[in-house]
Amino acid sequence: MSGQRCVLVGGGVAAASAASHLRGRGFDGEILLVGEEPDPPYERPPLSKGFLAGSTDFGELHARQPGWYAEQEIELRLGVRAESIDPVARSVTLSSGELLAYDALVLATGLRPRSLPGFDGERVHYLRTAADARRLHAELARSQRLVVLGAGFVGCEVAATAAGLGKQVTVFEPAGTPLERALGSAIGAVLTEIHREHGVEVRAGEYVSSLVHTGDGLLLTTNLGHRVECDLVLVSVGSEPNVELAAQAGLATGNGILVDEYGRTTAPGVYAIGDVAAQYHPVYRGRIRVEHHDNAVRQGANVAATLTDADEGHADTYWFWSDQYEHSLQAAGRPHDLSALVIRGSLEERSFSAFSLVGDRIRGVISLNRPADVLAVRRLLFEPHQVSAEQLRDESVPLKRLVPRTRGAAARV
Amino acid sequence: MSSAMTGQWQEAMALDDLWEGEMEGVEIGGKKVLLVNVDGEIRAYENRCPHQAWALDEGDFDGREITCVRHMWVFDALEGHGVNPDNCRLSGFPCRVSEDGMILVDVG
Numbered sequence: 214m215s216g217q218r219c220v221l222v223g224g225g226v227a228a229a230s231a232a233s234h235l236r237g238r239g240f241d242g243e244i245l246l247v248g249e250e251p252d253p254p255y256e257r258p259p260l261s262k263g264f265l266a267g268s269t270d271f272g273e274l275h276a277r278q279p280g281w282y283a284e285q286e287i288e289l290r291l292g293v294r295a296e297s298i299d300p301v302a303r304s305v306t307l308s309s310g311e312l313l314a315y316d317a318l319v320l321a322t323g324l325r326p327r328s329l330p331g332f333d334g335e336r337v338h339y340l341r342t343a344a345d346a347r348r349l350h351a352e353l354a355r356s357q358r359l360v361v362l363g364a365g366f367v368g369c370e371v372a373a374t375a376a377g378l379g380k381q382v383t384v385f386e387p388a389g390t391p392l393e394r395a396l397g398s399a400i401g402a403v404l405t406e407i408h409r410e411h412g413v414e415v416r417a418g419e420y421v422s423s424l425v426h427t428g429d430g431l432l433l434t435t436n437l438g439h440r441v442e443c444d445l446v447l448v449s450v451g452s453e454p455n456v457e458l459a460a461q462a463g464l465a466t467g468n469g470i471l472v473d474e475y476g477r478t479t480a481p482g483v484y485a486i487g488d489v490a491a492q493y494h495p496v497y498r499g500r501i502r503v504e505h506h507d508n509a510v511r512q513g514a515n516v517a518a519t520l521t522d523a524d525e526g527h528a529d530t531y532w533f534w535s536d537q538y539e540h541s542l543q544a545a546g547r548p549h550d551l552s553a554l555v556i557r558g559s560l561e562e563r564s565f566s567a568f569s570l571v572g573d574r575i576r577g578v579i580s581l582n583r584p585a586d587v588l589a590v591r592r593l594l595f596e597p598h599q600v601s602a603e604q605l606r607d608e609s610v611p612l613k614r615l616v617p618r619t620r621g622a623a624a625r626v
Numbered sequence: 627m628s629s630a631m632t633g634q635w636q637e638a639m640a641l642d643d644l645w646e647g648e649m650e651g652v653e654i655g656g657k658k659v660l661l662v663n664v665d666g667e668i669r670a671y672e673n674r675c676p677h678q679a680w681a682l683d684e685g686d687f688d689g690r691e692i693t694c695v696r697h698m699w700v701f702d703a704l705e706g707h708g709v710n711p712d713n714c715r716l717s718g719f720p721c722r723v724s725e726d727g728m729i730l731v732d733v734g
């Protein structure tokens with residue numbers, strides 16, 4: 214692709230990673246990064262943690278130092294939306310009216326929080342961008358009572374941060390326990406306990422059905438008919454991939470923009486990466502859309518490999534973390550059945566790894582405060598290995614030992 | 627190496643106790659230091675991840691790269707620069723091995 218023009222749409226870490234790996238692999242054509250937000254790509258994870266708490270400055274969140282783009286000859290078009298794509302003419306129209314021709318177009322448009330109809334107004338917050346986080350931070354400073362709707366990762370992390378700031382926090386989760394969908398009910402229950410110990414009220418199996426703005430706050434009514442007053446509401450009830458641009462151009466979309474293991478969409482020269490991409494995974498044999506940081510960065514690197522003619526599909530293990538209070542939660546792989554996890558360590562002591570096994574192979578692991586286990590398992594996942602539930606439960610069997618000695622030489626399965 | 631040399635060499639540990647492909651966290655002059663043996667070359671770094679200051683000796687060293695266990699940042703053990711992400715680096719201390727086989731570090 215020498216001498217050609219690559220346009221990246223979406224100014225998140227996936228786009229930044231693609232740009233950086235393109236240059237790293239010697240791509241010497243033009244690179245343009247079009248992002249709707251005013252800032253160059255930044256890290257979102259701290260938005261619900263250090264940045265919201267006020268302990269991390271925005272300057273620490275830059276994915277690359279601002280001067281880096283000029284050094285690398287990567288042109289930034291910020292505060293501008295890509296409005297439409299013409300996949301035949303190979304061009305993108307921007308909200309500024311400009312028409313950009315491309316040889317390769319990489320869509321990295323990410324997600325937006327799912328909105329709840331009727332839940333809006335000054336005291337109602339969503340959290341995805343630095344602007345959202347600044348607004349929430351400012352209003353938290355003036356408020357005492359926060360209600361969080363939805364106990365997914367963002368909801369739980371904001372609850373933890375707000376509790377740490379001394380706020381009175383109530384979390385509503387329609388499911389049986391927080392994070393049940395991602396982690397299963399046993400681990401969800403451990404996290405519920407942790408939140409409760411930090412003074413957060415967790416109301417599982419209950420949701421807020423209506424909201425009324427009063428003179429100085431909000432009055433919420435739940436499905437069980439309970440009324441709750443508060444100053445602020447965070448709505449964190451899931452998210453929707455930003456697929457519209459792709460869909461309008463006739464690219465195949467479903468739960469995300471559909472891509473193969475090379476990151477290719479159904480239109481020639483158009484790729485999709487990061488939170489918005491539903492990528493075919495040769496090991497799991499299906500399309501998977503992942504809403505986590507490491508995946509976005511890796512898919513950025515992968516698409517750069519594809520664009521610079523590396524002839525390999527990509528099969529990443531999935532890995533993510535969520536820091537809540539002093540606890541470090543990490544997971545790798547795709548658990549198969551969350552109700553049949555094998556526990557190493559102790560749920561009560563909050564130091565455990567929960568393994569998902571299919572036959573004698575590990576499919577995934579979720580760990581609380583045992584990050585070294587996740588590191589070992591991540592190395593192991595796509596390597597041939599054999600392990601029993603007994604071995605995993607037995608802490609005297611080091612996980613590292615399960616890795617075959619001839620690492621790399623073995624075929625992937 | 628990012629730190630200037632002050633010429634104050636302090637004994638860290640015996641080279642014999644740090645095999646090739648191993649890393650070890652030690653404390654020298656009140657500073658937490660990470661020693662790594664990369665194919666016989668010794669390096670000394672601050673034992674704090676540049677991301678969020680997690681202790682690097684809790685992570686993984688595969689002989690070439692150090693992986694921080696907290697959010698999996700990866701560093702080149704010989705040069706100290708970030709591999710993923712590549713826009714960071716470990717802060718290093720001057721170090722050398724004395725004639726009698728002691729690893730000496732200058733923590734300034």
Ligand SMILES: Cc1cc2nc3c(=O)[nH]c(=O)nc-3n(C[C@H](O)[C@H](O)[C@H](O)COP(=O)(O)OP(=O)(O)OC[C@H]3O[C@@H](n4cnc5c(N)ncnc54)[C@H](O)[C@@H]3O)c2cc1C
Pocket residue numbers: 222223224225226227228247248249250256257258259260261293294295296321322323324340341342367455458486487488489503504505506507509532533534535536
């Ligand atoms: C509060 C919060 C906390 C998180 N914490 C963690 C964590 O602890 N661990 C973890 O693994 N992950 C975490 N994540 C998830 C992680 O941040 C995402 O997986 C990652 O940001 C995805 O990167 P991306 O580049 O694919 O998309 P995004 O970061 O969403 O970037 C997409 C960008 O594209 C822009 N855009 C969209 N449409 C257009 C258009 N038409 N034209 C131009 N620009 C457009 C958007 O404005 C946005 O800036 C967190 C996310 C949030 C919001």
Ligand code: FES
Pocket residue numbers: 675676677678679680694695696697698699
């Ligand atoms: S603290 Fe080391 S990677 Fe985050």
